Amino acid sequence: MHGAGRNTSIDVFNFWNSYYWLSIWGAIAMACLIHINGRHWTDLRFDLGFAAWTAVAHLAARRWPMATRFVHALSVLPFLTYYFSQPDILVPQDQRALAFVMLSFFPIYTISAMSGLVGCLTSLLITAISAYPLISSSPTAIALSPLYWGLAAMIGYGHYSLTNLLNERYRQLQTMALSDPLTGLGNRRALERDFARYQHLAARDGKRLILTLWDINDLKKINDIHGHSFGDSVIKKFARAVTETARHSDPFYRIGGDEFAGIHIGIENPNDLIRRVRSKVPWVSAGWTDATYLSFEEAYERADQSMYTDKSTKPGDPSIFDMDK
Incomplete structure (x- = not known):
């Protein structure tokens, strides 16, 4: 997991x-x-x-x-x-x-x-x-x-x-209780529990802590057009892509139907990670914030604003969900 x-x-x-x-x-x-x-x-x-x-x-x-x-x-x-x-x-x-x-x-x-x-x-x-x-x-x-x-x-x-x-x-x-059964990732409860621990580790090592949020564009539309089984396949494909692209030490969580989060200690360029993930799954929006000195609620709100700013410039299109890619 x-x-x-x-x-x-x-x-x-x-x-x-x-x-x-x-x-x-x-x-x-x-x-x-x-x-x-x-x-x-x-x-x-x-x-x-x-x-x-x-x-x-x-x-x-x-x-x-x-x-x-x-x-x-x-x-x-x-x-x-x-x-x-x-x-x-x-x-x-x-x-x-x-x-x-x-x-x-x-x-x-x-x-x-x-x-x-x-x-x-x-x-x-x-x-x-x-x-x-x-x-x-x-x-x-x-x-x-x-x-x-x-x-x-x-x-x-x-x-x-x-x-x-x-x-x-x-x-x-x-x-x-702490994992998402579809993807095997942690859930929202696990994210809230782990955030303070990773923040402590980052402070101990003198590194910054980054919180990333991810959203699968138009997942509801995908479910309506292709069915929930196909939608589940989209979710699992994204989960595989993001965990394979990021460092092994970076935990990821599915915190909602189409929303995911990641915690990253000492990552130099979060936008580079987002670009590499999008090269595999282009149909996602993403945002991030420096959470080194923020409470979980503050970090989540800022990352959420960043993600939705990105989402407003990248509307989803169900036709691009080619699962053979």
């Missing part, structure tokens, strides 16, 4: 990234409060040590969010193993294996939800290796571990699959 803007999806990644770190910090804070209240200083030292590692990981996540969260979630498993292997902690000796099985649910689920099948297999393998010293002597933990870990992996993988499905459906809906 030429000109409908960037492909975007539901921003679930940022949501789940924030949710993960909020959950981790909440768990650390709760553990610290419990251990301070009970004067379990050995446990508190482990809490603070894990909090320090989490702080480092959280800072690194600003640059590498996915990789850091994956590594941090995996690190929970060996940390739990080490913690439960200590002699003087709050959890009784005979309950540690079962506690590990239950607490490992969260990292398995998290990693599976992040990375799908790869995350499922990786988290289950690391969990099994980490758990062996703890649960090998506990029949109850051995019996429950496949249920807990398998359930965590399945729920996480289901979350991963559902998220991907929702993102794909959202992309499809957004494409439909």
Whole structure:
């Protein structure tokens, strides 16, 4: 699709990234409060040590969010193993294996939800290796571990699959909402959305922004004489001509039945582009304006005036629509 803007999806990644770190910090804070209240200083030292590692990981996540969260979630498993292997902690000796099985649910689920099948297999393998010293002597933990870990992996993988499905459906809906189905170009809504972004890019690079408007002359007359199918062919021919003639980086939009718009950063001579397009499709009127410092409404109005000034000097003629040219 030429000109409908960037492909975007539901921003679930940022949501789940924030949710993960909020959950981790909440768990650390709760553990610290419990251990301070009970004067379990050995446990508190482990809490603070894990909090320090989490702080480092959280800072690194600003640059590498996915990789850091994956590594941090995996690190929970060996940390739990080490913690439960200590002699003087709050959890009784005979309950540690079962506690590990239950607490490992969260990292398995998290990693599976992040990375799908790869995350499922990786988290289950690391969990099994980490758990062996703890649960090998506990029949109850051995019996429950496949249920807990398998359930965590399945729920996480289901979350991963559902998220991907929702993102794909959202992309499809957004494409439909921002594109013209006949030409594949962006529509008026896409033009209004993209204008500010391209204006920012032009200002950043110290270049001017040009807005061009185009109008197929006498399209209504063409439809009346030759039929709407022929009119649609005229529209598609113009869309192909203008996108093939302009630079690939210049987005185009169909903003009405016979009206089109283009956004151009740093173009030196817009009239040259218009002449080259007319060499392929002579039956169009066009206008442009320097939109570098204008609002969208101001730029559109000025380009529209320019186009209709051009249109008044170039009346359309249905006889020139030779689709074999």
